Amino acid sequence: MKVLFITHQFPPLNIGGSHRPFKFVKHLHRSGITPVVITPEPAAHRGAALDKEVAGLDGHAVIIRTAVDPPTWMDRIRGSYYLNTLDPEGRRWRRHLLAAAEQAARDHDLKAVIISIPPFSTGALGVEVARHLKLPLLVDLRDAWSLWLITPYVSRLHFLWRKAHERRVLRAADAITVTSPQTIADLQALHPMVPAERFHLVTNGYDQPPPVVPDGIQLPPATPQRPFTIGYVGSFYYTPYQRDLMFKPWWRKKPWQWPQYAPRREDWRYRSPWAFFSALQELRRRRPDLYDLLHVEFVGDVPGWLTDMVKEHGLEGKVKLHGRVDHDASIRFQASCDALLITSSKVVGGRDYSIAGKTFEYVAQVKPMLAFVCEGAQRDLLARTGLSIDCPPDDPATAAERIIELLEGRCVLRPDRAFILDLHIERIAARFARIVQRIALP
Incomplete structure (x- = not known):
């Protein structure tokens, strides 16, 4: 046909x-x-x-x-x-x-x-x-x-x-x-x-070969000889200017912007690494020894706001921004990481609807995913995989504790083999x- x-x-x-x-x-x-x-x-x-x-x-x-x-x-x-x-x-x-x-x-x-x-x-x-x-x-x-x-x-x-x-x-x-x-x-x-x-x-x-899915995942603790790498791939679909237009009251906007309208409010700063960076600040304050064993690397476009956000959080020496690569190189990069970062936007008073395309490539890697995600479809799917580590975006202290557990080798995950293969x-x-x-x- x-x-x-x-x-x-x-x-x-x-x-x-x-x-x-x-x-x-x-x-x-x-x-x-x-x-x-x-x-x-x-x-x-x-x-x-x-x-x-x-x-x-x-x-x-x-x-x-x-x-x-x-x-x-x-x-x-x-x-x-x-x-x-x-x-x-x-x-x-x-x-x-x-x-x-x-x-x-x-x-x-x-x-x-x-x-x-x-x-x-x-x-x-x-x-x-x-x-x-x-x-x-x-x-x-x-x-x-x-x-x-x-x-x-x-x-x-x-x-x-x-x-x-x-x-x-x-x-x-x-x-x-x-x-x-x-x-x-x-x-x-x-x-x-x-x-x-x-x-x-x-x-x-995901289009990679079906992965081998173990019954459980528990990574060894990070050491000076074996530092821990958290990676991110893709774009964030966020700019501070657009967010400002979404949340600024009409009387603080320019006159031609007064009629602007949104049937609901979505906060795409949550899609950015803002919450993750806040958790890294908390990790550095609480456990500088573990912070020093952590590498953070991003692959994808590098807009000006992202470099500014890195500087605002004092992470210039911690976060490495590689820029855009082709798809094959992106898959190789994911395979080289110990854990992968995933984020989501926030629908104010509702549930987020977007499941990032990179999510499925992440799933195929069968690696821990630090999920700085809000209520909605992304969180639901990640939870079903059994690979996600829930890091509340609005609670940097709890999110930092999740990262500490991962770096100390105390995090145990139970992947859902049938669901992962079904994707x-x-x-x-x-x-x-x-x-x-x-x-x-x-």
């Missing part, structure tokens, strides 16, 4: 959003599905990080790469503060995508359309293609949409417009796959007219395939 798989983000584009569609495309053939992928050519991703060319497909997919219109002066106008309602990628890609989809339908016996989003503007393109080809549509929603709130909306009208756009796409879908249970709950509350049975949980997964991408892709098969034309 062949399906049309539309994704704006796909290797060699090296960003978090390209991994999930690539992994599905790589493994769907095991369920008898051949994806016909339409994606922009690498040159369309101007200034973006590009990794090595696609590997591992072995003829199990058809890849069609299209051009994308260059930015225009109208894009700059639409991207201005008050007119910025939706990203421009869909508009710039539309005519090339529609032409490629029509040709793909002539060349292949397609049974369904899959659209992987974000960019959120491409959601409407998936609806348009599916209707034009008279095929069922599966929307794979990799992130929350209207309720993804790193910073406030320009106004309540901007939120309502995006919510309406989201609703049109979800109502047009025959199936909607989402990456966390909390995201499903949020979407159902926001769009009760979309039938609940259309929503399906399909988390991300392998082959099993995740098989679940995704069953949903595709359920809606596909006979």
Whole structure:
């Protein structure tokens, strides 16, 4: 069975959003599905990080790469503060995508359309293609949409417009796959007219070989001969300026910011290493001997606020920032660490919905995870693995005690072998395939 798989983000584009569609495309053939992928050519991703060319497909997919219109002066106008309602990628890609989809339908016996989003503007393109080809549509929603709130909306009208756009796409879908249970709950509350049975949980997964999962994990104490390394991989999706806009009262903002609106407040400083750094300060105060045996290393982009945060906590000689590396180097780095740091954002008065993609690569390492996470989907999944060490983000003293237990060799973990193996991408892709098969034309 062949399906049309539309994704704006796909290797060699090296960003978090390209991994999930690539992994599905790589493994769907095991369920008898051949994806016909339409994606922009690498040159369309101007200034973006590009990794090595696609590997591992072995003829199990058809890849069609299209051009994308260059930015225009109208894009700059639409991207201005008050007119910025939706990203421009869909508009710039539309005519090339529609032409490629029509040709793909002539060349292949397609049974369904899959659209992987974000960019959120491409959601409407998936609806348009599916209707034009008279095929069922599966929307794979990799992130929350209207309720993804790193910073406030320009106004309540901007939120309502995006919510309406989201609703049109979800109502047009025959199936909607989402990456966390909390995201499903949020979407159902926001769009009760979309039938609940259309929503399906399909988390991300790891693509490394299935790991050997021991009955228990207890690392030896750190020593001068064997120091202890805590590592972190990835981006934080946080800036102090955006957080300031979220929490500053309107009368302290600039006049053009007064109409800003957030349907709920999310604190993305919790996604940063701020709470972890506070725990390191407490560790240094209480146990300088153990602090000296600890190495902390980060791999990923190094924004200015991160170096400032390191300095503000007095950790210049403790935290090493390596910068961005390719995916293979990232996996090797994770394997070299003794424990891995994971964080999450905080939904004020609610539950966090995001499960970071790196979580699943961490799980495949079967290493202790220092979980500076808030109530929500990330914490729930980590707890089920049996690999997490719960470090309350708002309690640096307790978090420091957890680190002390780990460095002294007193921390014992009981991994859940069945659950960890169930997160392998082959099993995740098989679940995704069953949903595709359920809606596909006979």
